[in-house]
Amino acid sequence: MTTAQPIEPDALPQAWPRPAAPRPITIIGAGSIVADAHLPAYRAMGFTVASIVDPDIDRACSLAARWQVPAAHASLEAAAWNGDTIFDVAVPPQALDEVLAGLPIGAAVLVQKPLGLDLAHATRLRRLARERRLRAAMNFQLRFAPSMIALGHLVRSGALGTLTDLEVRVHCSMPWHQWSFLRGLARIEFSLHSIHYLDLLRSLAGEPRRVWARAVAHPGSGGLAATRSSAIIDFGDQLRCTLSMNHHHAHGPRHEASELRVEGTRGAAIVRMGVNLDYPVGRPDTLEVALDGHSWSDVPLLGSWFPAAFRGPMCNLQRFVAGEDAALVSPIDDAWRTMQLVEALYDSSDHGGTPLPADPESTT
Numbered sequence: 001m002t003t004a005q006p007i008e009p010d011a012l013p014q015a016w017p018r019p020a021a022p023r024p025i026t027i028i029g030a031g032s033i034v035a036d037a038h039l040p041a042y043r044a045m046g047f048t049v050a051s052i053v054d055p056d057i058d059r060a061c062s063l064a065a066r067w068q069v070p071a072a073h074a075s076l077e078a079a080a081w082n083g084d085t086i087f088d089v090a091v092p093p094q095a096l097d098e099v100l101a102g103l104p105i106g107a108a109v110l111v112q113k114p115l116g117l118d119l120a121h122a123t124r125l126r127r128l129a130r131e132r133r134l135r136a137a138m139n140f141q142l143r144f145a146p147s148m149i150a151l152g153h154l155v156r157s158g159a160l161g162t163l164t165d166l167e168v169r170v171h172c173s174m175p176w177h178q179w180s181f182l183r184g185l186a187r188i189e190f191s192l193h194s195i196h197y198l199d200l201l202r203s204l205a206g207e208p209r210r211v212w213a214r215a216v217a218h219p220g221s222g223g224l225a226a227t228r229s230s231a232i233i234d235f236g237d238q239l240r241c242t243l244s245m246n247h248h249h250a251h252g253p254r255h256e257a258s259e260l261r262v263e264g265t266r267g268a269a270i271v272r273m274g275v276n277l278d279y280p281v282g283r284p285d286t287l288e289v290a291l292d293g294h295s296w297s298d299v300p301l302l303g304s305w306f307p308a309a310f311r312g313p314m315c316n317l318q319r320f321v322a323g324e325d326a327a328l329v330s331p332i333d334d335a336w337r338t339m340q341l342v343e344a345l346y347d348s349s350d351h352g353g354t355p356l357p358a359d360p361e362s363t364t
Contacts, residue, residue, distance in 0.1 A: 013153050014146035014302045016312035019319045022047050023108075026081055028099055029090035030054035030063045030072075032178055033112065036280045037141075038090060039067045041310035053079050076102045086110070086318060090139075092181040093117050093191075100128050100136075108135040108321045110313055113199075114191045115335045119343035122336050129332050137317045137328045138335035142196040143203055144312025145305040147271045147287040151262065154269060155204050159291060161266030163205060166233075166241040168197045171257045172276045174247035176224055188225045189215050190345045194245055197260070198345075199330070199338040201233060201241060204262070207337065208241075209234040212352060213345040218248040231345055253277065267291035275306040282306055 025042060027034055030052050042049055051071035054060035060072035073079040076099070081087075087109040089099055093116050103109055115138060116122040129136045142148055154160050174193075182188055190198070190213070202208070211233055215226035228248065233241040249256055258276035262269045268290050274283035285304035290296045302308070312329075319325035328334075 012150035012299065014149050015308075016144055016149070016315040017319065017324075018045060018315055019322055019324060021322065023084045023086050023318055023321070024048045024050040024081075025086050025088050025314070026051050026053065026079060027069075027088045027090065028053045028076065029112070030056065030060045031090060032280070034090050035063055035066070037307040037310045038088060039063075039069075040307040042314065043067070044307070045311050045315070047314065050081070050085070051079050086314070086321070088139075088314065093121070094181075096125055097128065100125065100132065100134065103132065103134060106133045106135070108317060110137050110139050110317050111332075111335075112139045113335070114195050114342070115332065115339050117185070117187065117191070118346075119339050122339040126332050126336050134332075135317075135321060135328075136332045137313060137320075138330040138332065138338075139310075139313045140196065140199045140330045140335070140338070141309040141313050142200050142273075142305060143309075143329060144316075145273075145285065145309035146302045147273075147285045147299075147305075148200060148309075149312070150287060150299060150301075151260075151269055151271060152203065154267070154289065155262070155264075159267060160262065160264030160269065163235075163239050163262065163264045165261065165263035166201055166205060166235075166239065167261040168194075168201070168243040168245075169257050169259055169261075170197075170244070170273075170276055171246045171249045171255070172279075173250055173256075174227070174276070174279060176221060176227060176247070182224055186225055187346060189227050189229045189245060189247075190231075190342045190349075191339075193227075193247070194229060194231075194243060195338060195342055197243060198233075198341050199335075200260070202338060202341065205235045205239060205241065208341060209236065211341070211344045211348050213348040214353070215346070215349045220248060220250075226349075229345075229349070233341075274304055280306060 049069045052060045052064045053073045057074040064072040090112040116125050213231040215229040217226045229245045231243040258273045260271045270288045272286040274285050277283045287299040288296050316329050
């Protein structure tokens with residue numbers, strides 16, 4: 001292996017272009033994801049957030065005051081908007097029906113993942129979005145992280161050659177207690193966390209053929225549904241793809257992990273997704289690349305998943321509405337296919353697996 005070739009940050013794209021004339025944003029939802037990621041990202045881009053809507057008006061008012069948003073409302077009906085408004089929906093999946101039904105016909109809307117509680121729910125929401133002619137994109141923001149935009153360019157340009165290996169490994173301590181809406185949900189791991197990686201893998205490798213998976217709960221989770229999983233995604237006979245998720249690694253940071261490994265016939269890349277390591281503060285993302293027989297190089301990144309990636313979906317939606325982008329990166333139909341993959345994983349977890357044969361000489 002020869003000496004590493006340095007890669008300058010401007011040699012790989014890392015950000016989505018900004019709209020020429022940004023439109024005002026109404027955010028629906030005032031939870032932690034809005035405070036930790038949406039609002040910081042929009043402020044960094046110079047976007048105007050006109051109002052925040054949440055049934056918990058005290059929470060909406062507090063968040064609005066903290067971020068100098070001029071208005072807060074307890075309901076969508078009480079909020080004011082015009083034809084230029086972009087709606088940013090960040091509510092639990094069980095609330096999406098009511099919210100989408102309450103948006104103006106033809107509205108432009110960015111919807112926080114997942115697209116519903118399961119595939120049947122996703123299908124109903126897709127139908128609702130079509131009936132109301134919503135220009136709707138899913139907020140699969142991991143695709144827009146600086147590291148992943150750069151990685152996607154490496155894959156699509158052929159710099160890594162033919163993909164041979166995809167591996168996602170996340171072993172960390174996730175503060176599930178921060179999200180009270182998780183209590184009582186039958187599905188958490190694949191649909192609310194690993195869905196990010198599943199969607200990203202689809203963007204890199206295309207549509208999978210089949211899956212094998214097992215999701216399990218943790219005795220220390222306080223009764224939450226499964227928050228750990230192992231999965232194999234079949235993208236064909238020459239590409240190995242696995243995911244290993246343990247969100248209950250409670251033994252300190254030394255052996256925590258949060259990374260995506262990509263290997264091809266011409267090169268390889270490793271991305272560290274730092275937000276999972278001490279969420280939501282996290283650690284910086286990193287990207288290492290080895291190309292054409294050279295040793296590993298660090299690619300300087302222009303930000304991390306949180307909050308930098310949250311700029312991209314809003315930029316793409318606003319540019320699409322303005323005619324500056326020809327297509328949405330994550331339209332509702334594409335999000336439905338990610339939910340189809342999630343559904344297959346849960347079906348495999350619930351019903352798959354081959355029992356070991358019985359011992360014919362056993363006396364028990």
